[in-house]
Amino acid sequence: MKEERITTKNALTHGNVYTKASALVMGLGCIMQKQVVKGVMILVLEAFYIVFMLRTGIGQLAALPGLGSAGQEKVWNEAKQVYEYTAGDNSLLILLYGIVTLFVTGGFILLWVIQLRQAYALQISLEEGIHVKTLSEDIESLLNSNLHLTLMSLPMLGILVFSIIPLAYMISMAFTSYSKEGDHLILFDWIGFKNFGRVLNLGGSIGRQFWSVLAWTIVWAIVATVLNYILGMMLAMLINRKETKAKAFWRFCFVLSVAVPQFVSLLIMRTMLQQQGAVNVILQNMGWIDSPLPFFQNAMWARITVIIVNLWVGIPYTILQITGILQNIPGELYEAAKMDGAGPATIFWKITLPYMLFVTAPYLITQFTGNINNFNVIYLLTKGDPTSVGDTAGKTDLLVTWLYKLTVDQQYFNIGAVIGILTFVVLAIVALVTYRNSASYKNEEAFM
Amino acid sequence: MEAKKRIVNIFVHILLAVLAFIWVTPILWIVLTSFRAEKGSYVSTFFPKSYTLGNYVRLFTNRNVLNFPRMFGNTLVIAIFTCLISTFFVLSVSYCLSRLRFKLRKAYMNMAMILGLFPGFMSMVAVYYILRALGLADGAMIRVALVLVYSATTGLQFTIAKGFFDTIPRSIDEAAIIDGATQWQLFTRITIPLSKPIIVYTILTSFTAPWIDFIFAKVICRANSDYYTVAIGLWNMLEKEYIHEWYTSFAAGAVCVSIPIAIIFIFLQRYYVEGMAGAVKG
Structure with a gap:
């Protein structure tokens, strides 16, 4: 019964102030409703994500549609009297970082949904007088009812980094001009389904x-x-x-x-x-x-x-x-x-x-x-x-x-x-x- | 009738002998070649004209051209760490999928099936760039990179161990839960001690992986010959510039790698059968 009520939509419409506020200040619902440490951890993660996006993430996402355009150029350095090479764009890295940023953002959205539901669940528990898990109970559950989180996090991380992200990266390459042909090894562009057409x-x-x-x-x-x-x-x-x-x-x-x-x-x-x-x-x-x-x-x-x-x-x-x-x-x-x-x-x-x-x-x-x-x-x-x-x-x-x-x-x-x-x-x-x-x-x- | 039966019987034995000869010859050939005193891969007789131990001696003492002892050491270190990590990953994931019921369990199994359908090294080039972005593609970090490549995705290879865990009766778990055991205690105190065959199987298969793979090793090591594994070394000995000098040493190296793997395999066969048969009988 309780499980069914806890949806993201309900949290945003029926939630109390704290629950609704955690849509912006993530973890607030937990902090104000007896799960302080958990809430602070979520908040820290949000801060990390925002800093990451501001420093590099947004730039990487913005470069993804164009995959870079600046080639390597020779510039005459008047002071040293030599030609210097400016580092051009590397489409391969732009694509890689772009995809990683997409995955990080996906993870962030997942965290946002989970913490919002958690805040709403806490709110309902408090309203109905159901016991709220303390920190030590949460940690204990990692060895008991939530053992799968403990045991499977690392393997899952390995699969994500060494199987899923590389596959996504490779699949996206199928839609680009990344090839020795026409010298597109450093700079390349999206070309849609052209490669599929050529192969078929x-x-x-x-x-x-x-x-x-x-x-x-x-x-x-x-x-x-x-x-x-x-x-x-x-x-x-x-x-x-x-x-x-x-x-x-x-x-x-x-x-x-x-x-x-x-x-x-x-x-x-x-x-x-x-x-x-x-x-x-x-x-x-x-x-x-x-x-x-x-x-x-x-x-x-x-x-x-x-x-x-x-x-x-x-x-x-x-x-x-x-x-x-x-x-x-x-x-x-x-x-x-x-x-x-x-x-x-x-x-x-x-x-x-x-x-x-x-x-x-x-x-x-x-x-x-x-x-x-x-x-x-x-x-x-x-x-x-x-x-x-x-x-x-x-x-x-x-x-x-x-x-x-x-x-x-x-x-x-x-x-x-x-x-x-x-x-x-x-x-x-x-x-x-x-x-x-x-x-x-x-x-x-x-x-x- | 009797006579016909006998002819058939003799014919079957002759056929088996011929086939057995075909199957054993290449193996016998490599063992003989490893003791051959004449150099080069082009020979005119099946049996060597004279025998020597020099090929083995050179394999382990000549460190200038192809440093086999170093490759052997590299592979050993990589294999040990790969083995530790993959065994942990495989057992953890298999146990969770077999015993625990959680939300994304089915989704995880479907994901593993779909990922398994992509050609294994389709992502290899991408993995290399990710390793480079992580700073693991140069120098001594190549060893770390290889360990990660061999072990990181082993969470997908849960089928056999999960099948084994599935056969351990749940009644044992239930009894322990009544006595107040947590899931962690069930895993470490009950399931693991009952699962010796499958643990041995997992340890041995993950230990052999770095010895027999040369595709990933080649792509990741590139020209860094200091970090080559045995498989790349053996592959290189058959390249045009080395084959004349090194062919007999290749044979010696092949024998050296095969003996431990063959021993592991003979062990495995027993545990494999037991692993298939299940943990607690009756």
Whole structure:
């Protein structure tokens, strides 16, 4: 009952003098209504915010729409008889500080709402004679009913500074001309949705590359996920057959590769598969091939190579994850199928696979999104190569590796940011479908 | 029928042997290469012509070109601090989401899901500029920067630990509340002691992160070779200018990094399974 009355609107209309006054002098409602220390702390925060805004904040917000215009200039210093450089505007910093100021202001508005409601709640408590928490009770509650505030503040701060603000910063870059092209690395401007137009336009060079990279990313994610899953499952079944000897030994052989850090095993693969690498040299010495195999030189070869190497990396994980589930398939299902005269292949396609798909659907879809973002395998093996002359994206580049190359190597930050946003869109669609599916799974009866 | 079964059986074992060979070869190759006496990455035989320990010796004594001991020290320090902070973050957040009911709980979980859909290093360049604005991008502060990068956002990785906490029966908590325990005491005296598997799991995964990441490390360290981590060092050994001299030492370094990680992994596997299975059985 009481909870529902405490809204910002009610506080401003039905509040007493102190409550209303705290809309201007924040914390006053607390100070005058028995929560002095809390109120003073709020007031101090307000003072900090005002000082911050007056000293730098307002200027930063004002610069945000224009992102700065003064370039670096040479000025003749008559007294020293030398040219001096005046520091020009740096759009990147203006954008960063502008976004931080926006976040600080958002936090301030949140504080304003909270303290206003708090003041109103105090007012009601005092009017109705309900006990008001003292300072020491408030502090105690931080270890009890408000423990989440104590435990989650620091992690939340970390997420805000190292995930949310950088993402907001990157997303805003997608709407600017921040790029090596046209020398916009120091001074750039807002250009609206132009970058999105360029990336999605099949006619342009960037657009053509985008669609081909997107197509390969999806093909890669599907092929890599499905092959890893099916082959991993078959291998796990071979190892777990009743008749197979030395099960633990076989499992050890396959799982050993999981224990080696991925970047190490991938770098080894890369050197082994070079033109003069071990594989080619040994095959040539044995006389099986005349010229080195173009593992990373030919587009088709490179694509098949990364898929196969990814099988090497991924199948052990599949074995680890699904061995237990495989053993849970009810034995009666198999026996009934055998009685009906089904062969091993029929049993696999008609019983094992449907059962496994049913149980591991969520796992499969996380694998799929993981493969869309599979930076390591592609970047460490091929760096996205082979690349056609004049392109920034290679034939094996995924959206993520292209994004990395566009920002870190090529400095096309705005296009990179657009690619990142579009990757998010692709993943969000997959995630939505997953969410719907898993919700429907919950309602469904168990398998069979 | 018997004969057919036997042929199938033999065929399966041969197939497994071939596949096992494919899976083990690259690992065997790197171990052999780390003891190879001939230099360079272009070799004509699988087994080295002569063996030496020199690659390991050089890795840990040659400090002029690629200072591996220093990189090893850097990574160790960064890993220890990362481990402390992330373990605290992960356990705190997971506990709150699992046990406490507060207003923004659902919102937090949705936020984590949405943030998880963005490519991890899309924000990397932005993170670098933020670190620079905070004055953490130069000199010795690079180590602090790396610790922050590896640990600051671990509050988003609560799924596994939360799943574990969810399995601890609530009746234990309720009994303790009747005895007058606060939520803080529930967390520190009851949940934590019951959660050894998941704590070990969290500690070990966060400890390995700095050893295997080279993307963030490369972007943040740039040319400051004094603060390189092991992963960048190994990556550099395969660059054109170093590969001939350093290839065998790369192999030695890879073995040195892999052994602890492999041990950690073998440990983990047990705790991972236990962590999945839950805390209090029955």
